[in-house]
Every structure is written in C-alpha cells, then in structure tokens.
Amino acid sequence: MKKIGIVGGTGYTGVELMRLLARHGGVEIAAITSRGEAGTPVSELYPNLRGALDIGFTTPDEADLAACDLVFFATPNGIAMNQAPNLLAQGVKVIDLAADYRIKDLSVWSQWYGLTHASPDWVERAVYGMPELYRDEIRGAQLVANPGCHVTAVTLGLLPLMGQAWIDHTRLIADSKSGTSGAGRKAEVPMLMAESGESFKAYAVNGHRHQPETVQTLTAVATRAVGLTFVPHLVPMVRGIEASLYVPLTAEPPMDIQRLFEDYYADERFVDVMPQGSHPETRSVRGNNLCRMAVFRPQGGDMLVISSVIDNLVKGAAGQAVQNMNLMLGFPENQGLDLIALSP
Numbered sequence: 001m002k003k004i005g006i007v008g009g010t011g012y013t014g015v016e017l018m019r020l021l022a023r024h025g026g027v028e029i030a031a032i033t034s035r036g037e038a039g040t041p042v043s044e045l046y047p048n049l050r051g052a053l054d055i056g057f058t059t060p061d062e063a064d065l066a067a068c069d070l071v072f073f074a075t076p077n078g079i080a081m082n083q084a085p086n087l088l089a090q091g092v093k094v095i096d097l098a099a100d101y102r103i104k105d106l107s108v109w110s111q112w113y114g115l116t117h118a119s120p121d122w123v124e125r126a127v128y129g130m131p132e133l134y135r136d137e138i139r140g141a142q143l144v145a146n147p148g149c150h151v152t153a154v155t156l157g158l159l160p161l162m163g164q165a166w167i168d169h170t171r172l173i174a175d176s177k178s179g180t181s182g183a184g185r186k187a188e189v190p191m192l193m194a195e196s197g198e199s200f201k202a203y204a205v206n207g208h209r210h211q212p213e214t215v216q217t218l219t220a221v222a223t224r225a226v227g228l229t230f231v232p233h234l235v236p237m238v239r240g241i242e243a244s245l246y247v248p249l250t251a252e253p254p255m256d257i258q259r260l261f262e263d264y265y266a267d268e269r270f271v272d273v274m275p276q277g278s279h280p281e282t283r284s285v286r287g288n289n290l291c292r293m294a295v296f297r298p299q300g301g302d303m304l305v306i307s308s309v310i311d312n313l314v315k316g317a318a319g320q321a322v323q324n325m326n327l328m329l330g331f332p333e334n335q336g337l338d339l340i341a342l343s344p
Contacts, residue, residue, distance in 0.1 A: 002026060002027045002070065002329050003030040003068045004021060004027045004028065004029050004068055004071070005029075005031040005063060005068040005070075006029065006031070006072045006074060007033045007071060007072065007080075007083065008033065008034070008073065008075035009034055009057060009074065010034045010037050010045060011074060013074040013097055013317045013318050015046045017074060017321065017322070018042065018049055018053055019048070020314075022052040024336035025335065026336075029053065030067065031063035031068065032055060032057055032058070033057065033058055033059060034057040035060070037057040038062070039056060040056060040057050041055075041056045041057075042055055042057065066087060066092060068092055070095065070328060071084075071087055072094075072095050072097060073094065073097060073100075074097050074098075075097075076098060077098045077100060077113055077115070078100065078113070080094070080098055080101070081117055081122075082119070084096060084119070084122070084143065085119045085122055088143060093141075093329070094142070094143050095129065095321050095324055095325060095328075096126075096143070096145055097317055097318070097321055100145070101122060101123050101126035102126075102128065102145045102147065102148070102216075103212060103213055103216060104216065106120055112209040113209065125143060126143045127143070127144050128144075128145055128147065129145055129146045130147050130152070130155065130156075130320075131320075131323055131324065131327060131333065133217070135327060138324055138328060144324045146317065146321045146324065148209075148316075149178065149241060149310070149312040149313075149316030149317055150174075150176045150178065150182075150208075150210045150214075150232055150241060150243065151213050151217070152315060152320060153241045153242075153243040153308045154174045154176060154308065155214055155218065156271060156291045157291075157293050157306040157308030158172065158218060158245055158247070158306065159264065160261050161260075161304070163222065164253070165251075166253050167250060168247075168249070169222055169224055170226070171229075171248050172228045172229070173231075173245065174228060174229070174231070174244075174246075176230065176232050176233065176241060176244075177242050178233070178235065179235060179241070180196055180238060181239055181312060181313055182241070182312045182316075197236045198236060200233065200234070200236070201233065201234055202232070203232060203233070208230055208231075210230060210232070211228060211230040214230065215227075237282070239311050239313055240283070240285070241282065242280070242282055242308070243306075243307070244305065245305065245306040245308065246303055246304070246305055247303065247305075247306070248302060248303055249302045249304065257295055257297060258276050261273045261293070270289050270315065270323065270334075270337070272290055272291070272293070273293055273294070274293065275294075276294075276295075279307060280293060280309040281309065282309050283342075284341055285309055285310055285311045285314075286311055286341050286342045287339060287341055288311065288314060288315075288337075288339040288340060288341045289315045289320070289339060290310070290315060291309070291310045292308075292310075293309070294306070294307050311341075322336055
C-alpha cells in the first residue's frame with residue numbers, strides 16, 4: 001500500500017483526488033493539508049466522502065509529507081515551486097496540478113504568471129504529464145507537471161494532425177468552453193449563480209495562459225512553428241469542457257481523416273474517437289477520465305473541425321493526475337479510473 005499526501009485538499013481538484021483515491025485500492029491517503037480547515041474532518045467539508053474517507057485536514061507543518069511515496073500539490077500557482085523541492089530532495093515523488101512546472105521557457109512562464117520561478121532546476125527535470133504523449137517518461141519521473149484542463153482537451157484533439165504536411169500549423173483555432181468549476185472553489189462575484197447563470201461569455205480573448213502551454217506541446221510534436229488562437233468561454237454548468245478546434249487544410253489529405261484519428265488513439269484507454277457524424281457531449285464524460293472527440297470536414301471544404309470533450313475536474317485535472325500516479329508507482333494505468341459517466 002503506497003502512502004499518498006495531498007497539499008491543498010479543500011478545492012474542487014483536491015476533493016476529486018480524494019474521491020478517486022478513496023476507491024483506488026492500492027494507496028492510502030496519509031495526509032491532506034489545509035491551513036484554513038486544519039482539524040476539520042474531510043467528510044464535514046465534503047459530505048460526499050462520508051464513510052469513504054476517515055481523515056481530517058492538517059496544516060502543512062504538521063503533515064509528515066516526507067513519509068509519503070507520492071504527494072499531489074492541488075494548490076494555487078506558485079506554491080509547489082517553493083515547497084516541492086524539499087520533498088523531491090528526500091526522494092518523494094511529486095505531481096503538481098498547478099502550472100509551476102508546465103512551461104519550460106521560464107521567461108514565458110514569468111510573463112504569464114507574474115512570478116520569478118523559485119526552483120528553475122526542477123523545471124528542466126519535470127516531465128509533462130500527458131500519458132498519451134509521454135507515458136514512458138512519466139513512469140520514470142520524480143516530478144510530473146499535470147497539464148491544464150483546456151490544454152488537455154485542445155491538445156488531444158489536435159495531436160493526430162500535428163505530424164501531417166497537409167495542414168496549416170500556423171492558423172489553428174481553439175474555441176474552448178468550460179464550466180464554472182474550472183475557476184476553482186472561491187468566492188468571486190463572476191462565479192455567483194446570479195452572475196454566470198443564463199449567460200455565456202468569452203474571456204481572456206487577448207491572451208490566456210493555457211495558450212503558450214498548448215503551443216509548447218504541439219510544437220514539440222509537429223517539429224515546426226505552431227500558431228494557435230485560443231479563446232476560452234464560460235458556460236453556466238458546473239463541470240465539463242467542449243473544445244471546438246479549427247484546422248485549415250493546405251492540400252487534399254492523402255488518407256481518411258476518421259481512420260487517422262482512430263488509428264492514432266487505438267491503444268489509448270482514455271481517449272474515445274467517436275463514429276463519424278457523432279457530436280460529443282460534455283455529459284457523456286461527466287465524472288470520468290475520458291476524452292471523447294469527433295472529427296468533421298464541413299461540406300468537404302478546406303477546414304477540419306474537431307470537437308473534444310472532457311470533465312475538467314477529472315481528465316482535465318485529478319483523473320489525469322491519478323493516471324500519472326499509476327504510471328509513476330507501477331500500478332495499472334487504469335486503476336481507480338474505470339468510471340462510467342453520470343447520466344442524466
């Protein structure tokens with residue numbers, strides 16, 4: 001039984017980690033930290049865990065995180081880069097669900113996150129936690145940077161096309177819609193039901209921090225310059241992301257596009273390429289670790305459209321983190337993650 005710690009367990013990502021790990025079967029949650037909720041039973045803050053997890057929150061100073069085999073950082077940006085190196089030096093494996101170790105170019109990272117990085121040496125050593133791309137590297141990693149939620153939906157939807165010469169890599173468009181839980185568990189006026197309900201809006205149109213992260217990954221696969229216009233939207237639902245992706249063609253594809261996607265993801269348990277003509281729905285992945293997608297060529301024209309859906313808290317955060325944990329600790333990759341989506 002592997003011992004697991006969670007730093008920052010009071011947010012939506014933290015409770016999702018606890019929900020998944022409580023029924024994993026191969027791990028024991030040894031510590032969950034929160035300065036504000038120290039001494040509070042987890043089930044008091046999250047009644048859905050009553051009877052599933054008998055543990056209370058502790059302060060980071062009281063938690064014996066060094067005794068854990070692996071620690072998740074479900075914290076705001078800027079926390080892991082200060083606290084994780086001490087654990088890493090003691091041989092503890094770490095998965096950071098924030099953005100501290102995602103972007104390799106530290107000047108780009110500082111530009112988007114407004115901080116000076118506290119542990120730049122670990123940025124170089126961190127493995128980007130997208131199993132569909134870096135499975136072997138994740139198995140041997142000590143530090144994994146879990147991808148962003150929009151990034152996961154967009155990247156997985158575009159990956160099969162990145163090695164193709166017949167698309168325009170410089171004019172990609174990602175129109176990505178997310179539920180309100182993507183903003184985290186905090187009191188903010190725009191997230192109030194009276195503000196976000198019955199409404200639909202774009203935000204951060206002039207620039208969003210998930211854009212450079214996505215471009216970094218796509219460029220590495222395409223081995224050429226990638227240009228991406230990324231526009232996120234807020235929709236009045238709790239969970240889910242739908243990313244509509246637009247890819248211009250520069251020549252007639254020499255193969256069947258549907259078959260290209262099906263073959264690319266044929267061995268991926270957590271990516272589902274739907275039959276031609278299907279329209280993925282966010283509710284079809286609500287509560288599970290799947291990315292479902294469909295590919296279209298409207299009117300047989302010169303633009304491909306991919307629709308990619310995930311649960312932002314599972315495949316977009318905690319589920320992908322558990323998938324990475326399984327690889328790092330030698331468990332079957334799907335352990336604790338073979339979940340059927342909730343419906344309705």
